[in-house]
Amino acid sequence: MMIPLEHYLIFAATLFAIGIYGALIRRNIIGILISIELMLNAVNVNLVAFSRSTSLAPETGQVFAIFVIAVAAASVAVGLAIVIALYRVRKSVYTEDIHLLKW
């Protein structure tokens, strides 16, 4: 017996919401990054669930998900490089210390 599509979707949506919550909440930049990772994973789950249930070619979703994983990895890499650079300059990884955009 299969798990109905809606459950997977709800699960992915919940994960996504938690990821957004983390992105909005975390004071640490790396914390924000890992929340973004969570969000991307939720999206992946969504994609795979959809491709399995509703699409004519079931591999589409997985191909897409692989691409997403690649992009996510790249983004993490670059993001962390930025964090390292920022840490070198500001000696801090907390968001409230980085407010150059403040009026």
Add this chain to the structure above:
Amino acid sequence: MELLNLAGIAGVYTLMLVILIAAVAMVTLRSLFHSALALAAVLIGIAGIYLTLQADFLAMIQILIYVGAVMTLIIFAVMLTEHLSHQTVRQNNRQSPLAIAGICAFLFCLTGVIVRTPWPLQPQNQTATITAMELGKAFMGQYVFAFELISVFLIAALIGAIVIARKDK
């Protein structure tokens, strides 16, 4: 058989629950290191979910790349930037009430949409298993352009990360 199915389904739901708990833990734990570990748990859990969705190859890829490489990277960064004295500073900023309200509303809306939409289900896909061969065919066939592009993208990200993170002379 019924029992196995039932157990399997219960196991999937349990897995989902565990993942959710780990995700919540991830966003609320004070120590960043612990959050990273929770993320690793989530990622492994997600791989399990892929298995239940008959995306075996994807699950392997997930573990290899995410848990293997990305988590390593994150742990490294955490180590490099955090004082290992485990300062128990407050992890949340002051936006938490508003954010909670926001995501509750978000979830509510999304759930409503998901439940109400009549998804066009294709029952024959339920049992098909996608193998690496089919994925390879798709990559080299239909999605070859995106495939090449993503390799360029990865090169760019690689170079970019190196450039950004290196020390200025």
Add this chain to the structure above:
Amino acid sequence: MVTTSIYLIPLLPLMAFAVNILFGKKVGKQASAISIASSLLSCLCALPLIVAVAGGRRFSGEWLWLNLGIDQLKFGYLIDPLAATLLFVVTIVGTLIQIYSTGYMHGDPRYSRFFAYVSLFMSAMLTLVIANNLVLFFIAWEIMGLCSYLLIGFWFEKDSAANAGLKAFLTTRIGDVCFLIGIFSLFAAIGTLEFAKFEGALKGNSHVLIPVAALLFLCGTIGKSAQFPLHVWLPDAMEGPTPVSALIHAATMVAAGVYLIARTYPVFIASPAIMPVVAIIGTITAFMAAFIALTATDIKRVLAYSTISQLGYMVTALGLGGFTAGTFHLMTHAYFKALLFLGAGSVIHGTGTQDIRNLGGIFGKMKSTAITFLIASLAIAGVPPLSGFWSKDEVLSSAFHSGNMLIYAILLLTAFMTSFYMFRLVFLTFFGKARDHQIHAHESPNSMTVPLWILAVGAALLGLPASPWLHNWFQTFLTAGHAGGEHEINRMVMASSIGVALGGILLAAVMYLWVPALAGIAGKLFRPLYWLSIHKFWIDEIYDVCLIRPFLQIGKILYKFDERAVDGCVNGTGWITLLGGKMHNWCDHYIVDGLVNFVGALTQFLSRVTRRLQTGLIQNYLLIIFLGVLILIYFEMRS
């Protein structure tokens, strides 16, 4: 030819005036020549006229000026015996005085202006003399008043002269206003203002305004001829140059008042109630002026009071019905008074002083002046056969024959006083020992002495035409057509007048020539009378307190009213405007600026609030984006 030249008589001096006043600077010394020439030409025009009138002709002519509906106003002339007499006097005396002025006013900085004014005066006087209606008469009268003012105050740098001019003008003005009202009332009564029509219009007319008009004419004479109570200006008018005193205030202008009564005599005859008033005023004037002259010490003052006194004689004569007497005395008085004044001017010119207390014994040094002065004094005293005797005798006999013995007695007494004070003047000035040894008298130039001699001839001989020796030719000439005043010779009157004349001379000789101490004793003896005389009856002081000060007070009150009320209104308006301005300012400051400032403050406040959005923290921006997306979702779901 004769008739056209009549217009020239007043016109020539007017042209001389125009030339002298407009081109005075260019004309310079020639101004006198122009004036004298014009005057002489007028004289030459007048003489044939006089001869013709004497031969029985009359001249009148006119042209229309205004049409008033009831009557018409015309410019016109009427040369009848009365006018001819006056012409004779005015032209000759005027010309001689102008010739005299060339010497007297020599070196004056405003030489040409003097002659301009004198020419204007001559023109006005001649117009007055030949005018045939009261309006033209009045116009000329006023112009003469103006000239008098200008000439009295000719040396206006002296305060006393300027004030005297003003006094003369204002005092005669009172008379002039009465005169004008008199003209109105006469017009209302008889509807015509022409002299020739008076007799006809007045016959049988018993309009109530006729005596009123007569009385008002009398007031005009009181002002112009310096009768009591408006005589106060004449003594002060002596501040003017002596030729002016001679011409205007002795011979001609003051005579204009008498001439007015003579010209409007029918009106007076038709107002039997007013004639006694005329006579009384004349008598009072004559006596009072002579009384004051007894103690005067300035040559010109003595002569001024003498003029007032003699004018009183003339007015009295007219008031008593003695038309010819008054006119005759007018004529003779003009000559000898002009001579007296010119002689006084010569003395002043030669010695530099006017105070007779400082003079004395200058007979030898100023022979021409002294002899002519003596002749004139004899004339005014009334010594026969000089002209003054005949005219004064006429006046006295008309007083006697009118039956009013009081007036006659007073006039006789006045004659005595006249003779006395005149010879007091003569003896103190010319005879005796010199009292001030710093005065070195010298005779005046010929331009001044020749007129003196000519006038002396006139003063001496002019009485003869009216004397019985020439069968009273003058009286018949004058009264042809008028009810006149021809009287028989009354020997008693004549004798008494000679007596008082000689008596006065004798008394003056005693007191001032032979026994000089007597004057002081007499002064102490009659102390109250002396005080009355020397203070001129305190009339000036009375006028000052009763009239002048109240008027000045009224003026001050009105000024204060003007200042407070009128200016207050103006200032109040200004203050209100200022208040309005202040309110505007306040409005502008608080309300308008407040609005503007409020807008600015509002903008600042809003910006301060919205600035908080820009925290610089990315998570805040994320949150806002997320919430925005939520809202979009919500709206999408609804629709």
